[in-house]
Amino acid sequence: MFNKKCKVISNHEIAPSIFEMVIENRDIAIEAEPGQFLHIKVNSGSDILLRRPISICEVNNDNITIVYQIIGKGTTQLSLVRSLEFIDVIGPIGNGFPIDKEKKCAVIGGGIGIAPLLELSKRLKNCDAYLGFKADAYKIDDFERYCDHVIVSTEDGSSGNKGYITDFMKHIEKYEVVYTCGPKIMMKKVKELCHVLPSVTCYISMEERMGCGIGACLVCTCKTINTDDSKWHYKKVCTDGPVFHAEEVELSD
Amino acid sequence: MFNKKCKVISNHEIAPSIFEMVIENRDIAIEAEPGQFLHIKVNSGSDILLRRPISICEVNNDNITIVYQIIGKGTTQLSLVRSLEFIDVIGPIGNGFPIDKEKKCAVIGGGIGIAPLLELSKRLKNCDAYLGFKADAYKIDDFERYCDHVIVSTEDGSSGNKGYITDFMKHIEKYEVVYTCGPKIMMKKVKELCHVLPSVTCYISMEERMGCGIGACLVCTCKTINTDDSKWHYKKVCTDGPVFHAEEVELSD
Amino acid sequence: MINMEVNIAGIKMKNPVIAASGTYGFGREYGQLIDLNELGGISVKGLTLKSREGNASPRIVETSSGILNSVGLQNLGVEYFLENELPFLRKYDLAVIANIAGNTEDEYCEMAKRIGNMVEGIELNISCPNVKEGGVAFGTSADMVFRITQKVKVNCSVPLIVKLSPNVTDIKEIAAAAEAGGADGISLINTLLGMAIDIHKRKPILANIVGGLSGPAVKPVALRMVWETANTVKIPIVGMGGITSSEDAIEFLLAGADAVAVGTANFVNPFAPIHIVNGIWEYCKKNNLKGVRDLKGMLIDK
Amino acid sequence: MINMEVNIAGIKMKNPVIAASGTYGFGREYGQLIDLNELGGISVKGLTLKSREGNASPRIVETSSGILNSVGLQNLGVEYFLENELPFLRKYDLAVIANIAGNTEDEYCEMAKRIGNMVEGIELNISCPNVKEGGVAFGTSADMVFRITQKVKVNCSVPLIVKLSPNVTDIKEIAAAAEAGGADGISLINTLLGMAIDIHKRKPILANIVGGLSGPAVKPVALRMVWETANTVKIPIVGMGGITSSEDAIEFLLAGADAVAVGTANFVNPFAPIHIVNGIWEYCKKNNLKGVRDLKGMLIDK
């Protein structure tokens, strides 16, 4: 983990409200694992005080790509950063996705949740991708480069199948490992589908509001169940996660 | 008085830490009088919350020129605004300099205090300018265009005379009206020089920290003495001033 | 049709947005920039019995997302207000609330009597942190709040709103005391006592050393206190403290305020109150509410 | 040579900058980014007698120039700290202060006894706004502060710093009570109680409804309270609340703090404490001071 001022190589909109930013930093790039995130200072004032957690989408040599959606003032501010400016980044942070190249895998992403799954697909060998969007699909080409099959759905039918992506995952039993990231409701569904299949291991990437982002302040906790003694504990999304074993985390709300 | 989003025509450094900005707004330009100021929002966040008061330096058709010195975060932010961006301006505000074209006048400015005196010189007929600087002099050419004589001094002697400008005002009795703006210590000196000469009327442009900038909140007061009954009152720099009769204001501190 | 009207303890307003006392003078200045008819009401600059000069300058410091002020109730007295300022405000369609501050209980009573029913309501300022006598001294103990409210109330011909200080351990206790004393409504918060130092001069920046903090920085504290107060008293509440946008205002209304006041935000954006009125209207529309009054008590916090 | 050393009630530190409790864990995480040897001290995450899970999430909201948190003292208990966290910190040259919070007076005493002299100081947290029992309940009345300080003090083998809540009417009274009870030092401020609402869900954002406000927004209030406290007590003061830069820290030192703590600023900039140490050094140099201790009492406020 490092705290670096990183040069912004590019930053532009790739779909409505979705931006792709490429930043350069060798130290962070070398350490980066799929599923980890960066904690980014989006401006220099005290107005938007906290950093924003954004997943690592792809790593290419010294460059790290992130893909982010405009939600509020932090991500808006991020979208205004220009090429060649520097941004203050802490990372890479957290436990990424456990990788087993021998296994047959699926990555299941919804919306902006597809972002951390790209670098993962790249590092896996036998991987299918299920990617769901509301309307405008993005990054499909990249997944097609690394995955055996890519199944896309949009709620409005504008690309791929029309409907929720979970409706198009017919044979989940054919996978040994399933990785998912996206809206809670989608991940819940994926978790349920995997739960009844003891042969399938499922990993979930969690989100929670963060303070320090590095494990010191305990504000980013999620409820976890110890599968041995069935006791629950709060664990930190930032450094105990963001990736958890699906059986371990409670997806309430 | 208006509250307008004004287009920035240009914004650049004219001397170390001194910026000139030209903005465009017909309504404000038409109403503007020398000595009045603009109350400017320098950014959109809540971080630099208050507007900043900056004097009108010059008016040319629909364009208003301001000249400002980088002091802290507000003026720094202002210096980052680019051409063709819009800034939020309230103005023109306050009582400007009373103008009598028949009289023989002097404008005496120190440092950034010369700014409001330029448009004034332009509107006067018989006017000499005394302009003092620490080191780098600026805007001298412009004053030379409008004034009969321009006397410059710098503390380091880099342009004009070496020393304080008040040391080069030998015959103040030859003026009927003296206008001054600059550091308190300089204005105090000017006030004293004029005080002993009943034939000379002296006007001072005051500065005080501001809230609303338009006369509603009473945070910008300075102590004034009613010359009739010698009673003191707090008056508002923003709308009772910024220009006061020298005999009326207390230049303490 | 969305009904934006509110009735604060008998003070009828066409919308729930009030210009906060001390930030808006007597309306004249902001009236040059916006149409005062768009406001629900104005709480005028704090009035005292006799004219006051207030504190020395500097009276303001900018802090992170806030300001400290120490005006110290500069004004020309209640008499001057009634004769020279009120007639101006009467030209507009908005509720006028007289914010009054005294050095003694008797002064408060005398002012309330003098004002009579010439305004729509009286706001009892027992929370000004910038004066030595009176002001906040009356506002920090429940006993004193009860007593002064009771005393002033009998001299009031119009609804009496008691304005509370946030510089207290338990706002619930203070609010309950005001209600028990006969207050028709409560407004809060006044400013939080704060300070700033010029490290180069090694001096407090404010001539008065300390001042009152307002603006976005205080919003979380103000909102919490409004929520606590709403859970304590039955009388209407005017919420304020850092309200800048309609989203902020809606937070206060959901927390239990019946109306809101906008202070510091005017300095930043004179149109803030109008944007806030419009934003509340849009929120009501989007959420299929009949009117702004429906917002109170809609918070899911149990 | 500028002497950056301070001695807070017997706690010797090589510089006056402490990592504030709850924002720095037990140093491990920030130790990956900065050299912990650069800190004067660390006040560790609030400890309780038994392990605690804390409050439900969300536990944080960003506000204008501030944050609200409602962690609720999640920790593995004092025993775990002594066995598993303290040895790590012992590898570094910095003062370790154990921040303790109990449900009862007896729990506080038991913890103080258990800790013995294994740390350089104990910080009595009677100001945590995020727990139902204990915490701030002990910190808002002068009587209770006096009593608990006195009780815990006899069980302490190391200097006792009492950490005060800003959610009180009169900080002077509370500080005086802590001093009278035998406190060796005072630290302040803990967080201001605040709230934020999600207007779309119509729910408080924090699962705990209310939380503690920290960060630049609270600095003016914190500074005022430190100044008031310094004018009231003779024991040393650790000032905190919104300190982000060395200028901020110097304001606190001029106001009467003997040392400062940095909390929320770490989240923004992990190097903040180091920049602050360096900035204080430069200020001392520029002003021809022999050492940081000279700053206390240099404020011209009379």
Ligand SMILES: Cc1cc2nc3c(=O)[nH]c(=O)nc-3n(C[C@H](O)[C@H](O)[C@H](O)COP(=O)(O)OP(=O)(O)OC[C@H]3O[C@@H](n4cnc5c(N)ncnc54)[C@H](O)[C@@H]3O)c2cc1C
């Ligand atoms: C581990 C992790 C990885 C993430 N990866 C990505 C990614 O690759 N691309 C992407 O677009 N988004 C990602 N997010 C979500 C992203 O952090 C939020 O969308 C962003 O913080 C919103 O900030 P804002 O100021 O625009 O929105 P606002 O709503 O104004 O933010 C207000 C506050 O809430 C926090 N917040 C709001 N939404 C979230 C959220 N979903 N998760 C955590 N905090 C939130 C903000 O950080 C801020 O503190 C990730 C979140 C986490 C926890």
Ligand SMILES: Cc1cc2nc3c(=O)[nH]c(=O)nc-3n(C[C@H](O)[C@H](O)[C@H](O)COP(=O)(O)OP(=O)(O)OC[C@H]3O[C@@H](n4cnc5c(N)ncnc54)[C@H](O)[C@@H]3O)c2cc1C
């Ligand atoms: C009527 C009037 C006209 C002015 N005209 C000019 C001008 O033409 N050119 C120019 O360079 N400057 C002018 N000033 C001064 C200018 O307003 C300040 O330099 C500026 O506000 C500093 O802001 P800052 O954020 O950079 O500094 P900071 O020191 O960070 O500001 C902190 C706070 O103090 C206030 N402040 C600081 N210095 C002053 C000051 N001298 N007067 C009033 N408030 C101050 C700021 O507005 C802000 O609220 C004028 C001031 C007044 C009152």
Ligand SMILES: Cc1cc2nc3c(=O)[nH]c(=O)nc-3n(C[C@H](O)[C@H](O)[C@H](O)COP(=O)(O)O)c2cc1C
């Ligand atoms: C410059 C200034 C002057 C104020 N004067 C008064 C006053 O005279 N009477 C009063 O009750 N409140 C006064 N207040 C407090 C405001 O009415 C309001 O309670 C407070 O500022 C919080 O709201 P805000 O954050 O929207 O400004 C004043 C506030 C400011 C900033």
Ligand SMILES: Cc1cc2nc3c(=O)[nH]c(=O)nc-3n(C[C@H](O)[C@H](O)[C@H](O)COP(=O)(O)O)c2cc1C
């Ligand atoms: C996330 C978080 C957790 C905190 N936990 C504790 C705690 O356990 N014990 C304590 O005494 N103070 C705790 N505090 C308060 C800080 O120590 C400090 O008093 C306060 O945040 C003000 O300083 P700051 O503005 O620099 O953060 C916590 C603050 C934050 C932000």
Ligand code: FES
């Ligand atoms: S964000 Fe601080 S521990 Fe996770």
Ligand code: FES
């Ligand atoms: S700044 Fe508000 S009255 Fe002058």
